[in-house]
Amino acid sequence: MVFFDIIKCESRNQMKTLKTKRLILRDFKISDVNDFFAYASVPGVGEDAGWPHHQTISESETVLKNFIARGNEYAIVYKENKKVIGSMGIYDKLDLTIYENNNQKEIGYVLSKEHWGKGLMTEALKRVIAHLFDEIHVYALWCYHFDFNHRSQRVIEKCGFKFIRNEITEATHLNKKYNSCVYCLLNEDYQMQKREIHHE
Secondary structure (H helix, E strand, O other), X not given: OOOOOXXXXXXXXXXXXXXXXXXXXXXXXXXXXXXXXXXXXXXXXXXXXXXXOOOOXXXXXXXXXXXXXXXXXXXXXXXXXXXXXXXXXXXXXXXXXXXXXXXXXXXXXXXXXXXXXXXXXXXXXXXXXXXXXXXXXXXXXXEEEEOOOHHHHHHHHHOOOEEEEEXXXXXXXXXXXXXXXXXXXEHHHHHHHHHHHHHO
């Protein structure tokens, strides 16, 4: 799980349904609210991403409607049972102090606790990375995690991101400050990794 608190969002017409061996990534629908509440209401899931777990299904419905309106959040669907088990958001990168190219994105994600440790988020993130670099031609991708969130750290590192820096992040919804680890993956480095795998 990665926290996110981004203001400017990706345009809806860039969201494309993606598939992996075990997953489908698609736009959220209001009918997903029960699945969404099922994982968002579990203590520890939202807190690892910077927001409190949901207390009521109406709270989940409000958030879900916001997802749908913004159009920059993937529903992660588990093919085995057709249920939504998580989300992955794609956002415009606002801080361009390292790379001036403005075609950069931040990725935030969360996964149902019952599916932790199965490699599903790594599978989903790798597919989104391929889509953004190979089809959208994004210059750089960014991911963050709180320093205690070692599961998210492993996902990010498995997907080829490089550690950039630590910074203090205020989780306003939790009224707390955390030490965050910031990672970046450049398109050129991703393409080099692909060539190396191809030649192995």
